[in-house]
Amino acid sequence: MEFDQAKNKFIQTWGALGTQWGINKTMAQIHALLMVSPEALSMEDIMGELYISRGNASMNLRALIDWGIIFKEYKTGERREYFVAESNIDELARKIAKERSKREIKPTLRVLQEVSSIEETGSTEAAHFKTKTAELYEFVSRADSMLEKITDYKESWITKTIMKLMK
Amino acid sequence: MEFDQAKNKFIQTWGALGTQWGINKTMAQIHALLMVSPEALSMEDIMGELYISRGNASMNLRALIDWGIIFKEYKTGERREYFVAESNIDELARKIAKERSKREIKPTLRVLQEVSSIEETGSTEAAHFKTKTAELYEFVSRADSMLEKITDYKESWITKTIMKLMK
DNA sequence: TTGTAATTTCAAAAATAAATGAAAGTTAAA
């Protein structure tokens, strides 16, 4: 396979994966492009490589910056902004994990907490509901703290975790 | 909060969470409904509770069965089918993890393998591409086997994993 | 078997999400 083909295939695949995980295609593609670019790219560069509009590029670059997984860079004497991806993959995964926990898991936990705390009534249905949602709260809560523990190693956490699990 | 309100809030929240993780809203809602139902429900019941069409119910019930997280039940003398959710939450999470690994991670790994194996050319860009995609392959591959290891405990894997990580 | 209740399918419609592009807003060099 040619480099150009491979690069394109990688960007498309990463975009599709993003979609399946609730991240929009362009956002994932910009990120993919920046990951494999040895140099920082300008918005113009990105628009050109991905064939997307200025507005689209601007919004998704901002979203990526909000997630903390790409950064702005300034070149001396140049007015335009350049972008680079977080280069450490462990760090990248940690940031994504933390962000998703904050945005999705934590709010869900609040709701589970709330709904599992309804008053006891006589009804079987309500009793079962309380049991199930409480179980779910317990599970999600544990899973979330497990993820926190794993990603708190800061460095090569995947390897460290595997080591600990092997024992 | 009233039981009915709580139940509705739970179903809506679970649906929204699904959406953020690339699962369609109705599929997640049907699953939520079945989880908190003490009795098996028929398609008619589900349509009524969620205000959805027959076709929608049918398709998403099938998808949930394909994922292995809900089951059909037959009542003697009755023609219609009933559905129940996997009642063990650890088991539920294991199945989802396995399924997503199979459907999304494994195919991505294949592509990463492929694109990181392009011929060496002189270009810096291609060299950097190879390095990055190989790193990514390595990472995703390890993360996937970590998940496999964790979920292979079969029973209360979250707790077991936390225990191991505490040491 | 037959009749019919129950389920599935799928083209079309509706809803949702994402992308465009031009105008408005910023910023810094002249």
Place this chain on the structure above:
DNA sequence: TTTAACTTTCATTTATTTTTGAAATTACAA
């Protein structure tokens, strides 16, 4: 300041995904 390069915003358009509902199919009690 002014000007021009660059970025952001957002109403509108486009694309994608989901849902509907009626026809086709299936399957089971009689």
